[in-house]
Amino acid sequence: MKKKVLFCATVEYHFKAFHLPYFQWFQQQGWEVHTAANGQLKLPFVDQSHSIPIQRSPFHLHNRLAYVELKNLLETQHYDLIHCHTPMGSVISRLAAQHTRKRGTKVLYTAHGFHFWKGAPFLNWLLYYPIEKWLVKYTDGLITINQEDYERASRLSKERTAVHYIPGMGVDMNRFTPVDDKEKQHLRRKYGFSKQDFIVLCAGELNANKNQGMLIKASAQLYEQIPNLKVVFAGEGTSRQTYEQLVHRLHLKQHVHFAGFCRRIEDWMNLCDVCVSTSHREGLGMNILEAMCVEKPVIATDNRGHCELVKPGVNGFLVKPHDVNGLADYIHQLYHQKEHLRLMGQAGRSLASSFAHEQTVSEMARIYTAYMNQTEKVMQHA
Structure with a gap:
């Protein structure tokens, strides 16, 4: 039976912009790739897309429905690995995955830029920092894409959650190449x-x-x-x-x-x-x-x-x-x-x-492999 990975985000366009090389890598490893986000884009290297009504605003009523739908999806699909992105996409998916984590599913979160940065408005620290500190306990791996966030995530985690740094999500240097x-x-x-x-x-x-x-x-x-x-x-x-x-x-x-x-x-x-x-x-x-x-x-x-x-x-x-x-x-x-x-x-x-795709995909492959091996050990002892 194929192993399955789920990528979660607020909107599907996020996947098209940043994650296609990672979808391709999982398929090359023989995994089934699923996505869950608001939207219905047809994406390459994806076996199943699930439209979940996640909203950017934390106060939008549809986010409660999104949580229920995503939780039901996780209960029926039995994913081996969940990788979540974007603020609301990561909050809802980590909360929804609490039960499936107990069965061995590993949950990763990539912070594309914490809302509480050095010099950020006090309101940002007041709202977002406590939420992220609370959600650390529902996260197996926290991935950051700049050094300031990496240092802050390390202090935030206090060794409860592994923290990783990668040089961004990768850029396609073959597409973005100079012309004469x-x-x-x-x-x-x-x-x-x-x-x-x-x-x-x-x-x-x-x-x-x-x-x-x-x-x-x-x-x-x-x-x-x-x-x-x-x-x-x-x-x-x-x-x-x-x-x-x-x-x-x-x-x-x-x-x-x-x-x-x-x-x-x-x-x-x-x-x-x-x-x-x-x-x-x-x-x-x-x-x-x-x-x-x-x-x-x-x-x-x-x-x-x-x-x-x-x-x-x-x-x-x-x-x-x-x-x-x-x-x-x-x-x-x-x-x-x-x-x-x-x-x-x-x-x-x-x-x-x-920061080329080759560099970031290689680094993420190392991280994914480490968590995949942990999942296998859990399943063997279950």
Whole structure:
């Protein structure tokens, strides 16, 4: 009989964005792969998908129904291993798995960025820290993707739960690979830009945490000094209308472009000159990592995730989350020192190799194997 693994998250798109290589690895080991999340995406390397109405808000009434449905699923399917992700997906799945853990199922949780980071609002610590501390006892393995979270998880666990560090969820360096100047100009023409444009790309969901208003305000300081400046936001989100209104108020319509959701984000990264991330909080920062892979210099806000990736003066620069002037100064500096674009870009791809899929899948395979062996021992003595 095949062994079975269940991946849990709040929404199914999370799996498509981060976990397909891990699904493939389990199938190669002869395991049956299941997913449980809100949505009905058809995903490769998945044997069964279970639609569970998990909601992002911890106060949404549907989360009670999601808990019941997930608990029933765990009672009928008898999984050998459960790997949960995202805040609400991990809370509900760990609570639902209490009984099945007693039968030997191992439960892993990957924290893609704790909500209680150094400098986080007090309310975050008040709400999320006690919950995570309580849930440690329902977790066999806690996996972190940056050093700050790893150190905090180690203190949180107090040796009750094993804590692991992996270098992110992995980036596909074959998909995100640099192109030559001829292809770059072809992509610019394809998407409506010119060779003379100085393009700054900010990729990611448009929301308060991503803090894109900071880049819009910096653009207002730059467009007279850089007449050919084009700032592109690749993504959708709840803050789009707010940011569009800010662009209109600052008279930046000719300089700021909202591209919406971009399926071929690698094209946009290759046609730009610089990539920017202005997030208040990041577990790691996949948009920055992907930009490094295509040899683009990056300017990012100084937070725990970005600090793992950006080496100031080597592959980019770090600025404080509210330092609009500093962000504008670094963009201006790169505009006037074009040679830095190439050198920083090359350094970025070299640094990104440590976060490639091959590295993270290999590290996760080691962790999975250790827990699989523990499960086998439990079953043998049952």
